[in-house]
Amino acid sequence: MDWTQVILDKFPRKAIYLIKDEDSILENEEMRLVLRENGIAVIDYSDPVHFRFVYESDYRNKFSGTLIIRLLECNFEKIPWDVHANSFKLTIGLNDIFPHLNREAVIEIDPQHWQQLFEIQTNSVKQMNYENTKRIIETIYSSIIEDKKRQPQVKINDEVDLSIFKKSKKIFSDWGLISQIIGKQRLLETSNTEFENLVNESNQEFQEFITNDFDKGQSMTAFKQPNYVNQIASFMERNVNRTGKRQALIVMDGMSFTQWALIERWLITKGILTKTNSTIAWIPSITSVSRQAIFSGKRPDEFEQSITTTAKETHHWKAFWKSHGFESTEVKYQRGLGHRTYQDEYLEFKYNQTKIYGCVIDVIDEFMHGARQGLVTVQSELNIWLNRGYLEAMLHELIDLNYDVYITSDHGNIEAVGIGQIQQGVLATGRGQRVRIYDDEVLRNSTHDFHKETTMKWNSSTLPKSYLPLIAREKNAFSIKNDIIMTHGGTHIEEVFIPFVTVLKKDEL
Template sequence: MNGWRQKLISQIPFQQHKLLFVYDRDDILSDEELLSYLQQNEVNIFTFKDRAELRIHYEEQLEYSSGKWIYKYVGEGSFTFPFDMLKNQEPVELTLHIAFPNLSLPILHQLDHDALDGVYKVSDSLQSPLTDSETMEFLLRRVYKLSFDTIENEVEWLSFLIQLHDHRLSVPNVLIDFIIEHISSKSVQFQDLFPLAYFKNKFMEFLQNHWDEYVKKNINQDISIQEGTTSTYHKDHLFSYESMRRMIQHYFIEGKLLPKEVDKERNIPVWAEHGVKQKSYQPLKDIHHLGEKIDLFLDEGKIQHKDWIEVAVLYGQMKMLQIQYGVGEQIVNELDKKINQLFQDWMLLNYQTLASFSPYIRPAMVHHVLPYMQFQEERKQVLIVLDGMSFVQWKQIKQALDVSFVSEENGVFAWVPTITEISRRSIFHANIPRLQSSISEEKAWRQFWKRESIADMHITFENHLAQGEFDVSQIAALQKTNTKKASIILRNIDALTHGAIQGLEGMYAEIDVWLKSGYLQQLILKLLEEGYAVYITSDHGNTESIGIGRPRQGTLVETKGERVRIYKDQMFRDEAASLYTSIKWPNDALSKEHYYLLAEAREAFVTKNEHIVSHGGITLEEVIVPFIKIDKRK
């Protein structure tokens, strides 16, 4: 490890002490590479919010833990570590200023750690400190390489927004503010489009509405859209410009924009064919495109957790198209093998670091979801947990929702083993499995919000098998008008998983029937109308597997899952591992009284050659699940 990380980690004397105390104001120790480095050196990190949380861990957990510990405080307040813990040891103050002395610290605070890699490569050229404004211009030109000072009209602005929202690095709002202020000084005529820079889902909604209008006026009315020609009506339309035509095609392929249906078969030019839905559509082209984009991530070498989330999103779309149209199975299966071999290697090396990530900018794991929601300034919130939903099912559901809603799409890692008893509990306990109490999910949900000063009368929790027509009277969150925090578990997908005798194709057909009933759409619409901020997530996904045989160990196994077996004795776990291809999963963040055996990708501990859909293991489809925010389409 080198660069800015080496400069900062050298400030922590973890070689000399078992217990260290760090003021990490910039949340530096949530960096993926730093966490991995500390883990390799047997250094654990505990991030706490207040003295009570710190004291509980210090007195109840520390003495049972191996390795070294860093107690990390992120807040801006005047917090002091308790004297009896310090024992004449001085806390360490970590700050980005150590690595970047010539750049504005308030601006650096806004950057993702990936962006800091780029900053470090070019910051050596600086001879003197830069102001806030100079720092922002330096970052935009040298790190993000965004050319913003030549924008003079609406089309140039919208083309720039595509580059902005597709950028490999997340562009923070402070830099967007700077860009807008610069453009505003030119007295341009498109100020009403400035807000689209801050929200990708709103920008996609804008493009969708303009595309729908364009198809309706041009294609369905037989007005020519041939290459190099435009209609009189649309001579100044957004999609009359070659730059925009070229830049939006991948959005349709990746499911970020919906193709517009046309009333009959037409001869569509190449640039528009992905954005028009007709019977002659050839999904194989899209499957190839998605596979090539996934390969770009896999072949990069250094893959981080957010890269895997992007792979999961793309793979979900790819697999959904293959199931929907019944083509490209060999392409998908070959890529699936490559993905899951690399993902398994990554999980065994890096997964344990994810629990230490900060949940406040974006959640990394399912137990981060509640802290993330708590950090948002929203009076009414609802969390819909679609139990057992993978990104493959989400992409199918998204197709149905996109007609009326816009989605802010992200992903989080489930807890392994990827079973309801562990991963769904983690959502509501908002903590790693080892630190959870034995209380129910509902009680944990209520306790979390009570700690945030929400009275019990303003909290609801419900669990449904959402069958038949939607009945608003059955939803407590919609009956209690004073509700501020609502949770709704829908068990349909998990129930379908365990009864999927026709595999994922059968599940697709069953989910299609459910979506046509309109239950989910009506539920979301009613919640939005009642003023809720609507979040959707899942506790784990699912995968197709083939049986390799059932280990005959009877009562020696505590949990006999199809893709995971849980033991109370390590010897019996290891005995089973020697008989079957499997993975001995570490129990660092799990109960120390249990030992875990996972089936390899596409295998299950069931009757030999039996085909099932199940969960419990560490394939991409099981581990990375959707985390979505939903709003009404305008």
């Protein structure tokens, strides 16, 4: 029996369940996968306005399955009465899965090992104390180490373990790890046919995953890290409540894990250490959609009027923080940074009154769109830029001013091959190299019908109804046939999964 079955059995009928999830069990991706496979949806309740929007839009009178409403930092009575009155109320925790083990000890084990622990505890008939439970956990870790010694790892480079690529039924965290590995491998070996074939095969698998799970994954909570870029601002807001420190967000426009691998290695040589996670760019992976989602903290269907421009980013950023109690003078936003020497740059995070700082450094995006030799050009120019010391100086100064500093991107990039342009004049409202946007579904569909082998329709409930993307498949681009270009806008794993980085301070090392 699987431990997930214990939790699954708590939802025997099609109904609404209000759940107090004391040990974040429903945050576990393996559990979420099992729930989805059984037709059970999960949404989190924290902000009542956002909950009402999601509930009315996606579930009331539209969903006939089982719905779990997971309460975040609130009690059952905080739920709107019409939902509260028609739902079951449950509290779940680790004691449900491990009734014979000490909860405080179980909390310390990584959830990926819960199944081994679950199988061991089924042989127990009496309650174990903390020390006995810890002995069992230590036995599990010892057996894992021995297994790793016996099992050969699939490797192309001694520094990168690629076995995750072969895992079946991958979940979001697996794809995030794969994206990080791609960047690291590219840094170690700039040209490796075997590895590139592996990336292409994985991306084909990823296309099915992201098509099915992009919308569903937005129910994942962002307590430990923002899963989607629109959760970054909320993640920072919770952090400022926890630490009371000034917050800074640096968006490196267009940065994929391949560029981050180079930046990370370079920062280490300068004594700046970081913690790297992944987050998900919005699709289509273009600046006006995904970067606007970062600074607004919203889904694209919530900023429909400005979805084609970045001009409202200052307004979005200030409005978000104002709604959480900050004065306009305490919140700063800057863009177009990184082109001058650091000493000549006018930077508003230096003001004493600044508490929240967001900025865009767009040099990588510029390198990408001007790259004549593809990825090699981007990496070379990025290395030159890093050696000029701009980023190093900015990070050191932010740390000295006691900011909590985060670095992210709005989308990644790929080396794509031109398949020719679609000649439609002004019929498409947006014409990128990897995506074309239509406001008429008939036109979008007919265009797809003429180019079925090279395009895909992207449909998402998170986009405005009149915003209809047609995306180039694989590594194709709507550009001169056979031209190799660096670009973005599609659903390739290297465009969608991007870095979310915490800059570490000395007391966090």
